[in-house]
Amino acid sequence: MKYKNILVEEQEPIAVVTINRPKKLNALNQETIRELHNAFKNLDAEKEIKVIILTGSGEKAFVAGADILEFADFTVKEGNNLAAKGQELLFNFVENLSTPVIAAVNGFALGGGLELALACHFRVASHNARMGLPEVSLGLIPGYGGTQRLPQLVGKGRAMEMIMTAGMIDVERAVEFGLVNHVVSQEELLSHCKKLADKIANNSSVAISHAIKAVNASFKNTINGYAVEIEAFGTCFGTADFEEGTSAFLEKRKANFPGD
Structure with a gap:
């Protein structure tokens, strides 16, 4: 463009x-x-x-x-x-x-x-x-x-x-x-x-996007930031990035995050 x-x-x-x-x-x-x-x-x-x-x-x-x-x-x-x-x-x-x-x-x-x-x-x-x-x-x-x-x-x-x-x-x-x-x-x-x-x-783009959302929630009076953090934390467990990140850690290698 x-x-x-x-x-x-x-x-x-x-x-x-x-x-x-x-x-x-x-x-x-x-x-x-x-x-x-x-x-x-x-x-x-x-x-x-x-x-x-x-x-x-x-x-x-x-x-x-x-x-x-x-x-x-x-x-x-x-x-x-x-x-x-x-x-x-x-x-x-x-x-x-x-x-x-x-x-x-x-x-x-x-x-x-x-x-x-x-x-x-x-x-x-x-x-x-x-x-x-x-x-x-x-x-x-x-x-x-x-x-x-x-x-x-x-x-x-x-x-x-x-x-x-x-x-x-x-x-x-x-x-x-x-x-x-x-x-x-x-x-x-x-x-x-x-x-x-x-x-x-080098880090998980999916996790970072959830972190941005959770941090921003803490500055909004109408939103419970802790609740947003808990939900986002749990959501991360269902991502391909979490699977890759934990596998890489356990296998002692650098993670190659798919971004999903």
Whole structure:
């Protein structure tokens, strides 16, 4: 599939999705959100792709925010629809994707850009990365899950400060907050993420998809996360991956998971 605003590179078992609007610092508009949705949906359906890495083009920005020109004159109803549609198509979609998604944050991750990184399963940043939610400086609040996912990761007080001050934090503070897992040079960013992806790809993709579902359930007030974990744990016993994994362990060899 051809895209206007993103690039997709598949090198099994890893795919790299690059948001490619460098003149706009990779700002998210509705067209880019739709393209990202389609790319993630298609990659998730490919059995050979075990991990997806998401990054931005150029050396300045992962995603520097939403494209403000697109919604500067929106009404209340249009604003509601913008947030709801974006959550459905991209942010919630990525968070609940069965294929792990690593955010390779290669520069500014602001507003919708940070919210997109938050929706990924974990984050690796380059030394020049800067992160923040500046929406209140525009008379808005984060609309793509920032008020929900940021407190889950960094705690209520830190999230409140970041949102209320509309300021940016550097990678040292991001690591301290638990916002990113690793910090590397920009030159090493993709290779480091690929090394992590290779480690993930060696494991059972079926079990990982169940683990994603169980971990996400713990953050939903209407769902008993323990019950989801128990059900997912039991389901794993009926998979070909479980049969292969246990056989490989007992036979003292490396597992070759079929992904079923």
